[in-house]
Amino acid sequence: MLRMASSFPEEVLEHVFSFIQSDADRNSISMVCKSWYEIERWCRRRIFVGNCYAVSPRMVIRRFPDVRSIELKGKPHFADFNLVPEGWGGYVDPWISAMAMAYPWLEEIRLKRMVVTDESLELIAKSFKNFKALVLSSCEGFSTDGLAAIAANCRNLRELDLRESDVDDLSGHWLSHFPDTYTSLVSLDISCLGSEMSFTALERLVGRCPNLRSLRLNRTVPIEKLANLLRQAPQLVELGTGAYSAELRPEVFSNLAGALSGCKELKSLSGFWEAVPAYLPAVYSICPGLTSLNLSYAAIQSPHLIKLLSHCPKLQRLWVLDYIEDVGLEALAASCKDLRELRVFPSDPFVAEPNVSLTEQGLVSVSGGCPKLHSVLYFCRQMSNAALTTIARNRPNFTCFRLCIIEPRTPDYLTLGPLDAGFGAIVEHCKDLRRLSVSGLLTDRAFEYIGTYAKKLEMLSLAFAGDSDLGLHHVLSGCENLRKLEIRDCPFGDKALLANAAKLETMRSLWMSSCMVSYGACKLLGQKMPRLNVEVIDERGPPDTRPESCPVEKLYIYRSVAGPRFDMPGFVWTMDEDSSALRLS
């Protein structure tokens, strides 16, 4: 049997492996036997590192010598909501430096929540001759100077995507650094940039790139100029408009409507900054083919939204503000039977009283009317167990259910009791649920339901919920597939954490902030679990200047084969095996 495996030519195995792209399958292949491990590692081209501190660049390079595409994620998810102090980490520079020498044929770099510098961007521009795709999602630390370097040097660049990054926007001039000979652009997302660009440079760029499929502009591109761009790129599949408002002028409107109708391939629309209803009908001609619509920056009221949505029978993804209201969601349920994903964002989350008529009813309508709906993010101000149960029964195919009741600890508005039963129904009926965010008034019972039923759950977000460590214990001991757990402001302390310490090694990461985990417990965990990095984030000063029982402000625990990191700022301490709070500077 063993001999059979070794007499199989490597080339054949490599060829077979090339059909297998999923990381999980590749990992399985590599564990079959030593020779398969060797063959597989030489031919793996795509690497995904979910936590950049879980492994070191050197280790990755040592094992996979010929990688063409890498994806890295840095900061914890709660960094999106400003819970991770600036300077925490997530620096990509060491990776870029290492890869610049080891992977001259690297083609793609995708980063999420990482700190990128102009130096790194320049290094990328210089080092990878066949560089094709740069995706910086929610990144920061770089300026338009770095982008200029990319534009000037990456002759084969196909994709430049800066979605939601925080860019030091020095000027729009960087775009002009794309040489006139450059024609390979396929996808450009500059929607996060603030400064004006030379419109002629943009137009010429768009005009000379025949393969451009996706163009997401920033809000400085006025609506009057949109038509010109579109006429240069009628092959667009995805469009993000710039500012979508102006005084209604018939010639501007008809020009735009005409240009849009020429884009027969258009499937996705976004942008709509400062949108005014008057210009919405300009998109009607392409609505029948539209599968994705992001109106979440458009303060458009429900009657206009309803009208627009009635033209979009093929819509699969809708992101919208709560101006859509229950009545709009009901209309959505009636007209968009192919809907897969819905996100409803709050227009004014910081006022106590609702400013729009959006309640749990909207979500009930959509869950009832859209049989393919499987992913929801919903902000609202009231919820009931009855509604949640109805939603769960309507839509057992949810894979992602994120409900945010704006006021923390809001009870069922009908019974004034906790929403345990409602979320219990969700996890019980939705057997394929992979991602869940809960809110409202919840006791430990809710977590008992989650631990009991949510067996496929991979990511769970908790806030202002639970009564005691029992809640956390239910989750850690029950959710077998849990990979990421993020918790804030819950009364969870040492016991559940320590009792389920081994579980933490099976997960990517655990975030706990404003909970009750003591410094002593963190130290213990750090000592006893060498393959976990236990990092205490505390801006009050060194934790050992306070009693051991004192709870830490924030705690981030993640498994790692790279050992503790050395790039921590002054407010992060790693709990090392050497038992004292260690911060190597």
Added chain:
Amino acid sequence: MPTPLEHDYIGLTEPSSSSSSCLVMERSSENKNISSSSSSSISSSTLTEDEKIKETELRLGLPGSHSLERKPGGLSLFGKDLEEKHNNNNNNNNNNKRGFSDAIDGSSGKWVFSHRVCNGSESEADLGKGSVLFSPRGGNVEGKTNGNGAHQSVPAMKDVVPISKSVAVHETKTQVSEHGSAPPAAKAQVVGWPPIRSFRKNTMASNLAKNNEEETQDKSGSGCLYVKVSMDGAPYLRKVDLKTCTNYRELSLALEKMFSCFTIGQCGASGLPERKGLTESRLMDLLHGSEYVVTYEDKDEDWMLVGDVPWDMFTDTCRRLRIMKGSEAIGLAPRAMEKCKNQN
């Protein structure tokens, strides 16, 4: 010594077959030790009475802490935060008419690093050591007052729960029933809640501002205004949300909080013998030593001393902040004072 809390656990679980959730609570007398065999859990040390009490205190402390002297606005370092809708705080709300540096400490513009401390340790011997790293300035403990009205309560000593700063105080049902506290019903905004990305918040804020002719809510509800803050000598910059502060005092508190870790760091690795010395030398430092001046870059790209103009004008024009060593700012302060004199 068994505790009721541990009993719950033991009653609840049996060792399960899956090793990853093996729950073994070993009653250790003194030491923390891991249970033998391949047990995958860690037994925590038995809770001492003190610890139990502390836990209770911690839970009690959860909701009501906004009443502490640390103005919630000043605590927020990033993002939405404790913005109190009604004035239930004992901080000065009167608008700071004096210069920023004056607000901090008389005339010298020194940095004040007051320090929030996890208390709950009245019973512990190291209270003196552990609780006050820096002298809480602002005129209360030492009896000094700054012109704006001092903190009305002793700062560090009364702080109970550091985590409370980010806990929404509004509760309709007692969450901590097992510990018996009924939280006050005050509403407060909370850092990072609701969970909306900064990009979206900033965008919506400017959208709202453009769409609403009249302000239907106070400006603090309509978004955030992040500016970079650099401090001479610090290895990295921070960002502060100016919307979380309503006056210069809060800004100063927020900045202290952010940069206090640098002054801590400067004291080197903390070891026991150093701690006392740490306290004293820090104190000395603050009282007599390095002075810092806060400056900002305005829309015209000029560097100005913080504190000259009314707060609203400041937030409108401020693009970034820089905390300079006093020695470098020698030129600035006197001019500012002169301007004041001329204006009066």
